[in-house]
Amino acid sequence: MKNLTKQKWKDPGIVMVTILSTIALLFFIWWPTETFIAGISLVGWGMFACFFIWLTLTIIYVIWMEKKERH
Numbered sequence: 001m002k003n004l005t006k007q008k009w010k011d012p013g014i015v016m017v018t019i020l021s022t023i024a025l026l027f028f029i030w031w032p033t034e035t036f037i038a039g040i041s042l043v044g045w046g047m048f049a050c051f052f053i054w055l056t057l058t059i060i061y062v063i064w065m066e067k068k069e070r071h
Helices: 002-009 012-029 042-070
Strands: none
Touching: 002 012, 012 042
16 A cells, blocks of 8 residues: 555656646745836746746656557
8 A cells, every 4th residue: 555655656647737836826925016027027927937847847748648558
């Protein structure tokens, strides 16, 4: 039973949800609405940058799942 729990935490879906939840929580806890760069709130820039992080994580997730399904 203990090995099942360790494998569960290494599941690609759980890893991706944990990372995305951490990023989302960062923006909900730290919400810099008063800081502006080029007329756009810093949180707007941060969410724009996170789009590329989420896209990269999604690509990694798909490749990881394909490799896992082959075995």
